[in-house]
Amino acid sequence: MEKIKSSAIISANIAVLGGGPMGIYLSTYLSPKAKEIFLWYDDRKKAAKIEKERIASVLEDSIALPENVHVKSEFDFLKSGSWVLVIAVPSRLMEGILDELIKILDKNSSHYVFAFTKGLLSISTRRKTNCITYSEYIYKLSVTGELKNIEYTAVNGPNILGELKRGHHSFYCLASSGTQSVEIFETLFGDSRSHTRTYEDLMGLEVFGVMKNPIAIACGIASGIPECGSNFEGELISLGYSEIITLLEALGIPTRPVQEYGLADLIASCTSRYSRNKAYGHRFVHKLISGEDRPNLIERIELFFNPAEFIQKEVSQSESHVEGAFALASIISLAEEKDVDIPLYSILFQILTRKVSPTELIRFVSKSTSDEVRHISKTTTKRSGLGTASGKKFQEALSKNVLRHINSQPGMTERIVKQSSLLVKSLEKRYKEAEESKDITDLLQIPKEIQLWNEVEKKFQEKGNKDLTKILDFYVSEIADDYKPFLRDTLINLIIPIRYILNGFKSGTGLPKIGGCVKEVKALASRYDILYTPTHRSHLDSLEVAFGLKWLGLPVPRYAADKKVMATPGLANVLKSLGAYMVDRKRNRNILYLECLTQYSTMMLEAGIPTLVYPEGTRSRTGGILPIKTGILSTSVDAYKHTGSEVIIVPIVLSYENVPEDEEFCGKGKKSGFRDFFYKRKEVYMDLCEPIPVSRYIHEEDPVGVIGFEITQGWRKYRRILPNQLVARLIVETGTEVKMDELRNLIKETILTKKGNYLIRDSDEILKRGLKILKQRKIVFLENENVKVLDHDLIQYYANMCVDEMS
Numbered sequence: 001m002e003k004i005k006s007s008a009i010i011s012a013n014i015a016v017l018g019g020g021p022m023g024i025y026l027s028t029y030l031s032p033k034a035k036e037i038f039l040w041y042d043d044r045k046k047a048a049k050i051e052k053e054r055i056a057s058v059l060e061d062s063i064a065l066p067e068n069v070h071v072k073s074e075f076d077f078l079k080s081g082s083w084v085l086v087i088a089v090p091s092r093l094m095e096g097i098l099d100e101l102i103k104i105l106d107k108n109s110s111h112y113v114f115a116f117t118k119g120l121l122s123i124s125t126r127r128k129t130n131c132i133t134y135s136e137y138i139y140k141l142s143v144t145g146e147l148k149n150i151e152y153t154a155v156n157g158p159n160i161l162g163e164l165k166r167g168h169h170s171f172y173c174l175a176s177s178g179t180q181s182v183e184i185f186e187t188l189f190g191d192s193r194s195h196t197r198t199y200e201d202l203m204g205l206e207v208f209g210v211m212k213n214p215i216a217i218a219c220g221i222a223s224g225i226p227e228c229g230s231n232f233e234g235e236l237i238s239l240g241y242s243e244i245i246t247l248l249e250a251l252g253i254p255t256r257p258v259q260e261y262g263l264a265d266l267i268a269s270c271t272s273r274y275s276r277n278k279a280y281g282h283r284f285v286h287k288l289i290s291g292e293d294r295p296n297l298i299e300r301i302e303l304f305f306n307p308a309e310f311i312q313k314e315v316s317q318s319e320s321h322v323e324g325a326f327a328l329a330s331i332i333s334l335a336e337e338k339d340v341d342i343p344l345y346s347i348l349f350q351i352l353t354r355k356v357s358p359t360e361l362i363r364f365v366s367k368s369t370s371d372e373v374r375h376i377s378k379t380t381t382k383r384s385g386l387g388t389a390s391g392k393k394f395q396e397a398l399s400k401n402v403l404r405h406i407n408s409q410p411g412m413t414e415r416i417v418k419q420s421s422l423l424v425k426s427l428e429k430r431y432k433e434a435e436e437s438k439d440i441t442d443l444l445q446i447p448k449e450i451q452l453w454n455e456v457e458k459k460f461q462e463k464g465n466k467d468l469t470k471i472l473d474f475y476v477s478e479i480a481d482d483y484k485p486f487l488r489d490t491l492i493n494l495i496i497p498i499r500y501i502l503n504g505f506k507s508g509t510g511l512p513k514i515g516g517c518v519k520e521v522k523a524l525a526s527r528y529d530i531l532y533t534p535t536h537r538s539h540l541d542s543l544e545v546a547f548g549l550k551w552l553g554l555p556v557p558r559y560a561a562d563k564k565v566m567a568t569p570g571l572a573n574v575l576k577s578l579g580a581y582m583v584d585r586k587r588n589r590n591i592l593y594l595e596c597l598t599q600y601s602t603m604m605l606e607a608g609i610p611t612l613v614y615p616e617g618t619r620s621r622t623g624g625i626l627p628i629k630t631g632i633l634s635t636s637v638d639a640y641k642h643t644g645s646e647v648i649i650v651p652i653v654l655s656y657e658n659v660p661e662d663e664e665f666c667g668k669g670k671k672s673g674f675r676d677f678f679y680k681r682k683e684v685y686m687d688l689c690e691p692i693p694v695s696r697y698i699h700e701e702d703p704v705g706v707i708g709f710e711i712t713q714g715w716r717k718y719r720r721i722l723p724n725q726l727v728a729r730l731i732v733e734t735g736t737e738v739k740m741d742e743l744r745n746l747i748k749e750t751i752l753t754k755k756g757n758y759l760i761r762d763s764d765e766i767l768k769r770g771l772k773i774l775k776q777r778k779i780v781f782l783e784n785e786n787v788k789v790l791d792h793d794l795i796q797y798y799a800n801m802c803v804d805e806m807s
Helices: 021-033 044-053 091-104 123-129 134-144 161-165 181-189 202-223 230-250 263-271 276-290 297-305 307-316 323-337 343-352 360-366 391-408 412-418 420-437 440-463 469-479 485-502 518-525 541-552 569-577 591-606 634-643 674-680 703-718 723-734 740-753 763-776 792-806
Strands: 013-017 037-040 055-058 061-064 069-072 083-087 111-115 150-156 170-176 194-199 513-516 529-534 558-562 580-583 647-656 684-688 737-739 780-783 786-789
Touching: 013 021, 021 037, 021 055, 021 069, 021 161, 021 181, 044 055, 044 069, 061 740, 083 091, 083 181, 091 134, 091 323, 111 181, 123 134, 123 323, 134 150, 134 202, 150 181, 150 202, 170 181, 170 202, 181 194, 202 230, 202 263, 202 276, 202 323, 202 343, 202 360, 230 263, 230 323, 230 343, 230 360, 263 276, 276 323, 323 343, 343 360, 391 412, 391 469, 391 591, 412 420, 412 440, 412 591, 420 440, 440 469, 440 569, 469 580, 469 591, 485 541, 513 518, 513 541, 518 647, 529 541, 529 634, 541 558, 541 647, 541 684, 569 580, 591 634, 634 647, 634 703, 647 703, 723 737, 723 740, 723 763, 723 792, 737 740, 740 763, 740 786, 763 780
Parallel strands: 013 037, 013 083, 037 069, 083 111, 111 150, 170 194, 513 684, 529 647, 558 580
Antiparallel strands: 055 061, 150 170, 647 684, 737 786, 780 786
């Protein structure tokens, strides 16, 4: 936000009406321009809370209210003097607020209203007053109430809040009923990145500002339909613009200026990732696809008898103000009164009232009558009866799939065969290392693997034979799980209470603490194939995820386990019976092995088996998020292409108060043992991030790369910032020693200025809990109210855990 020069301070009374994100932003922005700013909020309890705590939320960020901003929930403060009123309330409140203002404002003073709110009068008020817009309504009220000195100014964009907040260039299109308002507005909002344009057509600017929002919702819906991209959205904007012009002409409003004051605002609302209306449309489709959108009996009755009221009620329950949905019924009613056909708005209304599928947009835009346009709810769901597939038959099918895929790639078989001699040399070297480290699994298996590769090379050299059957069967047998549901359920039910007892019955020691998009994932998991993609911090990760998912009643996946974890054949058999399949990261250049691994993961998804993979590839030794390796993620795209069945990727972020292997990762020369995994583990948090349907990105040039990016973004958004991590980071940033008071102030400042999913937001509690954990681990110590570092490696490790989120 650009700083306002002190010379710009004005003496008028200023009030911002609206305690939502836009109202809070505007009051904060205007605070340097006046001695006092009054922020009115219709919710009395929330107003009192904000006034007391002096902290408010704007688009997931917490901001401190300036000292000269006073939060009110009544209108009494408006009784005397001249007022500049900036209105940013939901349109459903606008008529009532205008009624109150006319009653309470001083009739002998001048008042200036700047309306950021977009809306039309309700159908009943329109019929009663013969007015359409808020400016007409306030004029009629002012005449009746003898409030003569009031100027009303409509404010249009493009000025989307997400960009205003970031200090981006923004534009204000104004039309006013008076002559002084423009000068006042430029004094209040003028800076080098805010650009003002004025127009004479107040009614036209108001109506256009309302009608653009439903088009943005339609674009949001289109963005959630796999077959639709930017081309389709561009056509939607064009058709919507044409219908707006048609209605404006019927209202007798000049349409030529619309290109100046409306087109840019329409395009920004329909394309910006910060657009609330577009985001609402996208969420609407996502809820339909997931099956989360299931109106109950009362809601279905409402839909039948009063669909317009149902939409408004549904939107009022959301956190953001989606004016396009509120205005939709009024726009259609106005068009009917003027005998104007606006089919795009009518179809959107039918979609939002569940009368037709969102894919009706495709029929409308493409003028298609083909049955190929599928119903959105018919995205192919998971196949039943395959969730427990494992054993010999599955292994045989895997071998056939791998051979089929290899043979379909020209020259692939020959490349694999020619690699045999190099692989044998590599395996011989690895066997010697296994003798030194006493790796039982390698000592037992490598001789057999060497023998099989020698046979492959011998047959090729003697007879030109490229038979890979035996070595393929060896890899398939090694990789494949031997899942036994009863055994896994029994062990999960046994281990959870044991951990709880051994840790002194402390909360969070048996299970991870779970948060995030639980409800949404549950709805999706009942309908679609699931691929879980957690962050990887510890060998405990798979257990924590399994415990958490079991507790939630979600399908527990098959998961990859490193060969190191399966240290002995006996342990390997136990883990495989629990649903683990073996991954040997040392074979990262073995073409045949990698093909087996990829096909195995793809086949599980194709068979409807919930699966877990670690996109980072290995445990993070730094504490931070590692770059994603997209190879294993490609299996989700392959499975979707092969079957047409939707695959839902569920990113999961795990946050550890103490990582059992932290000393091992920090080069302390200590191998983590059984005791570490039981006793060093304290509280663990497991958050389910926003699910990612593969179909949404299947038409991208690089779908796997885009999905990988979305997974990382989900991790960063939902990852908990724990007290010890935040304290560690701030200590590292200030040096090796910091005063307690300074650390407390740094915590307060960080919470206010840095976005993040903080476990707690009370600075005193963060300092207390964070230091307690760091002191217990002997990472820091306290001396004369100074915090000093004992272990620089470990404090850096935990500091790294919140760098990504707070950068």
